[in-house]
Amino acid sequence: xxxxxRKENLKKIYFHHKSRVINSYYDVVSQLTHTFQVSDASYxxxxxxxxxxxxxxxxxxxxxxxxxxxxxxxxxxLYDNLLELPCVSTLEEVIPFIREQEIIExxxxxxxxxxxxxxxxxxxxxxEDDSISSLTIVTKNGAFNVREYDWYFKKIIKxxxxxxFSSDTLFYELFDITEYIEPIKLNMGIEQDKFPFQLTDSExxxxxxxxxxxxxxxxxxxxxxxxxxxVERIIASLIEKLGCVNKYDLVVAISKRHDYIRKLIQxxxxxxxxxx
Numbered sequence: 001x002x003x004x005x006r007k008e009n010l011k012k013i014y015f016h017h018k019s020r021v022i023n024s025y026y027d028v029v030s031q032l033t034h035t036f037q038v039s040d041a042s043y044x045x046x047x048x049x050x051x052x053x054x055x056x057x058x059x060x061x062x063x064x065x066x067x068x069x070x071x072x073x074x075x076x077x078l079y080d081n082l083l084e085l086p087c088v089s090t091l092e093e094v095i096p097f098i099r100e101q102e103i104i105e106x107x108x109x110x111x112x113x114x115x116x117x118x119x120x121x122x123x124x125x126x127x128e129d130d131s132i133s134s135l136t137i138v139t140k141n142g143a144f145n146v147r148e149y150d151w152y153f154k155k156i157i158k159x160x161x162x163x164x165f166s167s168d169t170l171f172y173e174l175f176d177i178t179e180y181i182e183p184i185k186l187n188m189g190i191e192q193d194k195f196p197f198q199l200t201d202s203e204x205x206x207x208x209x210x211x212x213x214x215x216x217x218x219x220x221x222x223x224x225x226x227x228x229x230x231v232e233r234i235i236a237s238l239i240e241k242l243g244c245v246n247k248y249d250l251v252v253a254i255s256k257r258h259d260y261i262r263k264l265i266q267x268x269x270x271x272x273x274x275x276x
Contacts, residue, residue: 006072006179006180006181007067007069007072007180009180010067010177010180011067013174013175014056014063014067017174018056021055021056021057022058024163025057025160025163028057028156028159028160029041029057029058031156032058032137032156033058035152036137036139036141037139037140037141038058038137038138038139039058039138039139039140040058040062040063040137040138041056041057041058041135041136041137041138042054042055042056042057042058042062042063042135042136043055043057043133043134043135043136043157043160043161043164044076044077044133044134044136045131045132045133045134045161046077046078046079046082046131046132046134047079047129047131048079048130048131050079050178050183051176051178052074052077052176052177052178052181052183053164053172053175053176053177054077054175054177055160055164055172055175056175057160062120062136062138072180072181072182073181073182073183073184074181074182074183074184075094075097075183075184075185075186076094076122077177077181077183078183078184078185078186079132079183080185081183081185081186082124082132082134083132083262083265083266084186085124086258086259087123087124087126087147087258087259087262088121088122088123088124088147089121089122090119090120090121090122091120091122092120094186097186097187119138119139119140119141120136120137120138121136121137121139122134122135122136122137123135123136123153123157124258125153125154125157126211126258126261126262126265127212128212130265130268133157133161135153135156135157135160150256195259195260195263197241197242198241199238199241202224202226202230202234203234203237203238203241204264205223205224206220206224206231206234206235206238207238207254207257207260207264208261208264209223209224210238210250210251210254211254211255211257211261215247215251217231217232217235220235235247235250238250238254242254
């Protein structure tokens, strides 16, 4: 399929369902526009097997600009690239790495056009199946700190996924753009995160599941195939190593360690195999 045909097919999909999306997600869009003066918003989910779901919640500047170019190289839809980026990033932070690649001029033109828009910010969630969900917004509100709204963006993404991946509809499959794009690897050379603690494999596994909402010792024991007493010992060790005062404090601390979760996912295909 030629580049032009790929983009034309995507245009038909996006704009044919535009009104349905706006009606179905009106409340979500209203929250974003009211809170952050958002003019464009899209949800993406990238899987380890390279599958990409790209769902335009509010189609305006960036999506329309991209659809109007012949660009098919998608660095921000490549799983390995996303693991190198922090939980929150702006387009300005990523463009220098994109420019180092041998990408055709029309794609440079796309990035040059969208970079003059107000802040383009992406918030990522690392899911228990190791897929990565992203919410990208174009906002006129340049003063807010996205990290301070961690709970809010998680809530928005969860609400989108609850509707989009509903068991009684396969609507999301219309937005599977895997065959329409060619993800490219960026050589970011970003310095690896350094952590003030070192965990054993068992502690890493427990950390991973607590991050994904498995707080109860019984649930953790089932996930880890360990005894209740063994899990309690691991939790006590985590409390000490992460400098927490109790289990509640530990859960809160782990829920914010998106950087460490990225590290664990990166290791999941090698020595760190107890997650599955």
